[in-house]
Amino acid sequence: MKRFYVFKDGKMQGSAATRELAIDLIRQYQKLETHPFLRSEFSMIEGEEEFVPYPSRQKAPRKKSGTER
Secondary structure, three states: OEEEEEEEOOEEEEEEOOHHHHHHHHHHHHHOOOOHHHOOOEEEEEEEOOOOOOOOOOOOOOOOOOOOO
16 A cells, blocks of 8 residues: 655654645645744655564464474
8 A cells, every 4th residue: 555654854744645645734734834944844755554463472383392202
């Protein structure tokens, strides 16, 4: 699943499903800027979102020992 990640001064602010929505998010943050000399720098990265599950908590089967009884 492709996502567009929005960064403000190098810190992630959010993500969006499309490039247009990411630009809209940047424009919303830019409207909140109050001083022209203190403007933030915005960037956007396109990436693939991947969820990594936790490893299984089931016990591994015991190995038989090399000695016979």
